[in-house]
Amino acid sequence: MTATSGLWMYWAIIALMMVGLYVVIARDNLVKKVMGLNIFQSSAILFFVAMAKVSGGTAPILTGGEGTAYSNPLPHVLMLTAIVVGVATTALALALTVRIQEAYGTVEEDELAREERLEDRSLSRKSQ
Template identity: 75%
Template sequence: MNLPEALSGLWAYWLLIALMMVGLYIVIARDNLIKKVMGLNIFQAAAILFYVTMAKVEGGTAPIVPGGADHGGGHGGHEIVYSNPLPHVLMLTAIVVGVATTALALALAVRIHGDYGTSEEDEAVVYDMEHG
C-alpha cells in the first residue's frame, strides 16, 4: 500500500494513533498528577475510538430490525446494512472501567496532595528524599 492510499483509506487509524500518542506523551512528560490522569484518559479514549471505528460499516445503520410486531423478517426487497453493534457494547464496559480508573486515580491524587502538600510529581520526589 502506498502512502496516499494509506492516508486516505486509513485516516481514522492515523488520527487515533496520534491521539493515543498525545495521551501517552502527557502521562510521561507532565509532572502534575491531575494532568497525568487526563493523559491516561485521552489514551483510553483513543482505544475506545479504535473499537468504534472498526464497528463502522459503510452506509450501515443502527442494528434495529424494522417491521411490525407480527414478523421480524420481510422488509420490502432491499437488504439493510447494519453497523456492528458488538464493539459498541464492549466499549460501554470499557468506558465504565475508564471512569472507575479515573475516579480512583483522582482519589489517590487527593490523598497524595494531603500527604505531600503538592500534586507535582517532582516536588513529591524531593519531599521523599528529604523526609525518607
C-alpha cells in the same frame, strides 16, 4: 491513495494515543497525568468504535428489510464496558491524587520526589 485516505480515522486515533501517552510520561503534575491517561483510553475506545462502522450501514436495530446493512453493535457494547472501566479508573486516580495532596501538600512529581528524599534522609539519620 485509497489505502491511506480511507483509514484517516486510524491516523487520528494513533495521534490521540500518542498524545495521551506523551502527557502521561512527560507531565509532572499528577492531575495532568490522569488527563493523559483519559485521552489514551479514549483513543482505544475510538479505535473500537471506528472499526464497528460499516460503510452505508444504519443503526443495528432490526427494522429494514432484506439486504439492509447494519453497523456492528458488538464493539459498541464492549466499549460501554471500557467506558465504565475508564470512569472507575479516573475516579480512583483522582481520589488518590486528593489523598496525595493531603499527605504531601503537593501533586507535582518533582516536589514529591524531594519530599521523599528528605524523608529518607531523616530516617537514615534517625537509625544511625
